[in-house]
Amino acid sequence: SAVISQKPSRDICQRGTSLTIQCQVDSQVTMMFWYRQQPGQSLTLIATANQGSEATYESGFVIDKFPISRPNLTFSTLTVSNMSPEDSSIYLCSVSDRGTDTQYFGPGTRLTVL
Amino acid sequence: QKEVEQNSGPLSVPEGAIASLNCTYSDRGSQSFFWYRQYSGKSPELIMFIYSNGDKEDGRFTAQLNKASQYVSLLIRDSQPSDSATYLCAVASGSARQLTFGSGTQLTVLP
Numbered sequence: 001s002a003v004i005s006q007k008p009s010r011d012i013c014q015r016g017t018s019l020t021i022q023c024q025v026d027s028q029v030t031m032m033f034w035y036r037q038q039p040g041q042s043l044t045l046i047a048t049a050n051q052g053s054e055a056t057y058e059s060g061f062v063i064d065k066f067p068i069s070r071p072n073l074t075f076s077t078l079t080v081s082n083m084s085p086e087d088s089s090i091y092l093c094s095v096s097d098r099g100t101d102t103q104y105f106g107p108g109t110r111l112t113v114l
Numbered sequence: 115q116k117e118v119e120q121n122s123g124p125l126s127v128p129e130g131a132i133a134s135l136n137c138t139y140s141d142r143g144s145q146s147f148f149w150y151r152q153y154s155g156k157s158p159e160l161i162m163f164i165y166s167n168g169d170k171e172d173g174r175f176t177a178q179l180n181k182a183s184q185y186v187s188l189l190i191r192d193s194q195p196s197d198s199a200t201y202l203c204a205v206a207s208g209s210a211r212q213l214t215f216g217s218g219t220q221l222t223v224l225p
Contacts, residue, residue: 001160031211033212033213041217042215042216042217042218043213043215045212045213045214048210048212092157092158094213101146101163101206102148103148103160103204105157105158106157107156108156
Protein backbone atom coordinates (compact mmCIF):
# COMPACT_ATOMS: atom_id res chain seq x y z
CA SER A 1 0.00 0.00 0.00
CA ALA A 2 1.00 3.62 -0.48
CA VAL A 3 3.00 5.49 2.15
CA ILE A 4 1.06 8.53 3.31
CA SER A 5 2.42 11.43 5.32
CA GLN A 6 0.67 14.40 6.86
CA LYS A 7 2.00 17.72 8.09
CA PRO A 8 1.78 18.97 10.72
CA SER A 9 1.29 15.97 12.99
CA ARG A 10 -0.23 18.21 15.63
CA ASP A 11 -0.83 21.88 16.27
CA ILE A 12 -2.35 24.20 18.83
CA CYS A 13 -4.05 27.21 17.29
CA GLN A 14 -5.88 30.30 18.42
CA ARG A 15 -9.53 30.89 17.77
CA GLY A 16 -10.18 32.76 14.51
CA THR A 17 -7.03 31.62 12.74
CA SER A 18 -6.66 29.10 9.92
CA LEU A 19 -4.49 26.02 9.55
CA THR A 20 -3.53 24.19 6.37
CA ILE A 21 -2.87 20.47 6.61
CA GLN A 22 -0.84 18.73 3.93
CA CYS A 23 -1.20 15.14 2.75
CA GLN A 24 1.54 13.60 0.62
CA VAL A 25 1.50 10.14 -0.97
CA ASP A 26 4.57 8.35 -2.31
CA SER A 27 2.74 7.17 -5.45
CA GLN A 28 0.00 8.46 -7.71
CA VAL A 29 -3.49 7.62 -6.45
CA THR A 30 -6.89 8.16 -7.97
CA MET A 31 -8.88 9.14 -4.92
CA MET A 32 -8.01 11.20 -1.88
CA PHE A 33 -10.37 11.87 1.00
CA TRP A 34 -10.39 14.02 4.11
CA TYR A 35 -11.96 12.88 7.38
CA ARG A 36 -12.52 14.37 10.79
CA GLN A 37 -12.46 12.39 14.01
CA GLN A 38 -13.75 14.36 16.96
CA PRO A 39 -12.67 13.32 20.46
CA GLY A 40 -14.08 9.92 21.36
CA GLN A 41 -15.96 9.68 18.06
CA SER A 42 -15.70 7.75 14.84
CA LEU A 43 -14.61 9.11 11.48
CA THR A 44 -16.75 11.48 9.45
CA LEU A 45 -16.01 12.16 5.80
CA ILE A 46 -15.50 15.86 5.09
CA ALA A 47 -14.91 15.73 1.34
CA THR A 48 -13.46 13.92 -1.62
CA ALA A 49 -10.49 15.79 -3.07
CA ASN A 50 -10.73 15.74 -6.86
CA GLN A 51 -7.64 16.31 -8.95
CA GLY A 52 -8.10 19.30 -11.24
CA SER A 53 -11.57 20.23 -10.01
CA GLU A 54 -13.41 21.34 -6.89
CA ALA A 55 -13.71 18.97 -3.98
CA THR A 56 -16.99 17.19 -3.34
CA TYR A 57 -18.24 18.02 0.15
CA GLU A 58 -20.44 15.90 2.37
CA SER A 59 -23.55 17.25 4.02
CA GLY A 60 -22.67 19.61 6.82
CA PHE A 61 -19.29 20.65 5.41
CA VAL A 62 -18.76 23.70 3.21
CA ILE A 63 -15.93 24.97 1.05
CA ASP A 64 -15.63 28.30 2.88
CA LYS A 65 -14.85 26.50 6.12
CA PHE A 66 -12.79 23.61 4.71
CA PRO A 67 -11.18 24.65 1.42
CA ILE A 68 -9.36 21.76 -0.24
CA SER A 69 -6.79 21.68 -2.97
CA ARG A 70 -5.51 18.78 -5.00
CA PRO A 71 -2.99 20.02 -7.57
CA ASN A 72 -1.76 16.56 -8.61
CA LEU A 73 -2.20 12.84 -7.98
CA THR A 74 0.11 12.68 -4.96
CA PHE A 75 -0.73 15.77 -2.88
CA SER A 76 -3.70 17.47 -1.25
CA THR A 77 -4.28 20.14 1.36
CA LEU A 78 -7.15 20.79 3.73
CA THR A 79 -7.52 24.20 5.36
CA VAL A 80 -9.56 24.64 8.51
CA SER A 81 -10.66 28.27 8.39
CA ASN A 82 -11.71 30.71 11.10
CA MET A 83 -11.23 28.04 13.73
CA SER A 84 -13.23 27.64 16.91
CA PRO A 85 -12.71 25.20 19.79
CA GLU A 86 -15.34 22.94 18.17
CA ASP A 87 -12.85 22.30 15.35
CA SER A 88 -10.52 20.53 17.77
CA SER A 89 -10.24 17.10 16.19
CA ILE A 90 -7.97 14.70 14.42
CA TYR A 91 -7.95 15.31 10.67
CA LEU A 92 -7.07 12.35 8.49
CA CYS A 93 -6.44 11.96 4.82
CA SER A 94 -6.97 8.66 3.07
CA VAL A 95 -6.25 7.35 -0.41
CA SER A 96 -7.57 4.67 -2.69
CA ASP A 97 -6.87 3.69 -6.27
CA ARG A 98 -9.11 3.09 -9.25
CA GLY A 99 -10.58 -0.39 -9.27
CA THR A 100 -10.52 -0.79 -5.52
CA ASP A 101 -12.58 0.71 -2.72
CA THR A 102 -9.92 0.04 -0.12
CA GLN A 103 -8.79 3.19 1.64
CA TYR A 104 -5.53 3.63 3.51
CA PHE A 105 -5.11 6.35 6.07
CA GLY A 106 -2.38 8.80 6.83
CA PRO A 107 -1.15 9.25 10.41
CA GLY A 108 -3.48 12.16 11.09
CA THR A 109 -3.15 15.75 12.31
CA ARG A 110 -4.22 16.43 15.86
CA LEU A 111 -5.61 19.96 16.07
CA THR A 112 -6.39 21.79 19.29
CA VAL A 113 -8.09 25.18 19.08
CA LEU A 114 -7.93 27.41 22.15
CA GLN B 115 -29.00 8.93 5.30
CA LYS B 116 -26.56 6.06 5.19
CA GLU B 117 -26.09 4.48 8.58
CA VAL B 118 -23.64 1.96 9.92
CA GLU B 119 -24.25 0.64 13.40
CA GLN B 120 -21.97 -1.34 15.65
CA ASN B 121 -22.45 -2.76 19.11
CA SER B 122 -20.67 -0.03 21.01
CA GLY B 123 -19.21 -2.24 23.71
CA PRO B 124 -16.88 -2.11 25.39
CA LEU B 125 -16.24 -5.78 24.79
CA SER B 126 -13.90 -7.75 27.01
CA VAL B 127 -12.69 -11.27 26.28
CA PRO B 128 -10.04 -13.41 27.93
CA GLU B 129 -6.82 -14.14 26.09
CA GLY B 130 -7.23 -17.06 23.70
CA ALA B 131 -10.99 -16.62 23.32
CA ILE B 132 -12.93 -15.66 20.19
CA ALA B 133 -13.99 -12.02 19.93
CA SER B 134 -17.09 -11.35 17.85
CA LEU B 135 -17.76 -7.89 16.47
CA ASN B 136 -20.97 -7.03 14.65
CA CYS B 137 -22.11 -4.34 12.25
CA THR B 138 -25.30 -3.56 10.36
CA TYR B 139 -25.78 -1.07 7.54
CA SER B 140 -28.77 0.69 6.05
CA ASP B 141 -27.83 1.22 2.39
CA ARG B 142 -28.72 -1.85 0.33
CA GLY B 143 -26.62 -0.45 -2.51
CA SER B 144 -23.41 -0.79 -0.50
CA GLN B 145 -20.77 -2.71 -2.38
CA SER B 146 -17.75 -3.15 -0.15
CA PHE B 147 -17.22 -3.69 3.54
CA PHE B 148 -14.19 -3.08 5.69
CA TRP B 149 -12.89 -3.61 9.18
CA TYR B 150 -10.29 -1.21 10.54
CA ARG B 151 -8.41 -1.42 13.81
CA GLN B 152 -7.52 1.80 15.62
CA TYR B 153 -5.15 1.89 18.53
CA SER B 154 -5.47 4.85 20.87
CA GLY B 155 -3.77 7.89 19.38
CA LYS B 156 -3.18 6.19 16.03
CA SER B 157 -4.91 6.27 12.66
CA PRO B 158 -7.15 3.42 11.43
CA GLU B 159 -5.37 0.38 10.05
CA LEU B 160 -7.08 -1.92 7.55
CA ILE B 161 -7.71 -5.43 8.91
CA MET B 162 -10.07 -7.03 6.42
CA PHE B 163 -12.25 -6.25 3.45
CA ILE B 164 -15.06 -8.33 2.00
CA TYR B 165 -17.17 -7.88 -1.11
CA SER B 166 -19.17 -11.10 -1.46
CA ASN B 167 -21.59 -12.97 0.76
CA GLY B 168 -20.01 -15.58 2.97
CA ASP B 169 -16.83 -15.86 4.96
CA LYS B 170 -13.35 -14.57 4.29
CA GLU B 171 -10.47 -15.72 6.44
CA ASP B 172 -7.06 -14.12 6.94
CA GLY B 173 -4.99 -15.61 9.70
CA ARG B 174 -6.82 -15.23 12.99
CA PHE B 175 -9.43 -12.94 11.43
CA THR B 176 -12.64 -13.96 9.68
CA ALA B 177 -15.03 -11.49 8.10
CA GLN B 178 -18.59 -12.59 7.43
CA LEU B 179 -21.02 -10.82 5.11
CA ASN B 180 -24.76 -11.33 4.68
CA LYS B 181 -26.13 -8.79 2.23
CA ALA B 182 -29.72 -10.00 2.58
CA SER B 183 -29.59 -9.22 6.29
CA GLN B 184 -27.33 -6.17 5.76
CA TYR B 185 -24.96 -7.56 8.31
CA VAL B 186 -21.20 -7.89 8.50
CA SER B 187 -19.13 -9.31 11.32
CA LEU B 188 -15.52 -9.84 12.33
CA LEU B 189 -14.32 -12.80 14.35
CA ILE B 190 -10.93 -12.75 16.01
CA ARG B 191 -9.73 -16.18 17.03
CA ASP B 192 -7.14 -16.81 19.74
CA SER B 193 -7.45 -13.20 20.89
CA GLN B 194 -4.27 -11.59 22.17
CA PRO B 195 -3.77 -8.57 24.44
CA SER B 196 -2.26 -6.82 21.40
CA ASP B 197 -5.70 -7.05 19.75
CA SER B 198 -7.03 -4.57 22.32
CA ALA B 199 -8.16 -1.61 20.23
CA THR B 200 -11.23 0.02 18.75
CA TYR B 201 -12.59 -1.81 15.72
CA LEU B 202 -14.34 0.27 13.08
CA CYS B 203 -16.75 -1.13 10.54
CA ALA B 204 -16.88 0.84 7.28
CA VAL B 205 -19.15 0.50 4.27
CA ALA B 206 -18.44 1.84 0.78
CA SER B 207 -21.18 3.15 -1.45
CA GLY B 208 -21.85 5.91 -3.94
CA SER B 209 -20.07 6.77 -7.16
CA ALA B 210 -16.82 7.69 -5.41
CA ARG B 211 -17.07 4.74 -3.03
CA GLN B 212 -17.18 6.97 0.00
CA LEU B 213 -16.79 5.20 3.31
CA THR B 214 -19.36 5.50 6.07
CA PHE B 215 -18.00 4.42 9.43
CA GLY B 216 -19.73 2.91 12.40
CA SER B 217 -19.13 4.31 15.86
CA GLY B 218 -16.60 1.58 16.67
CA THR B 219 -16.39 -1.22 19.22
CA GLN B 220 -13.73 -1.03 21.89
CA LEU B 221 -12.22 -4.46 22.49
CA THR B 222 -10.14 -5.38 25.51
CA VAL B 223 -8.38 -8.73 25.63
CA LEU B 224 -7.56 -9.65 29.20
CA PRO B 225 -4.31 -11.54 29.88
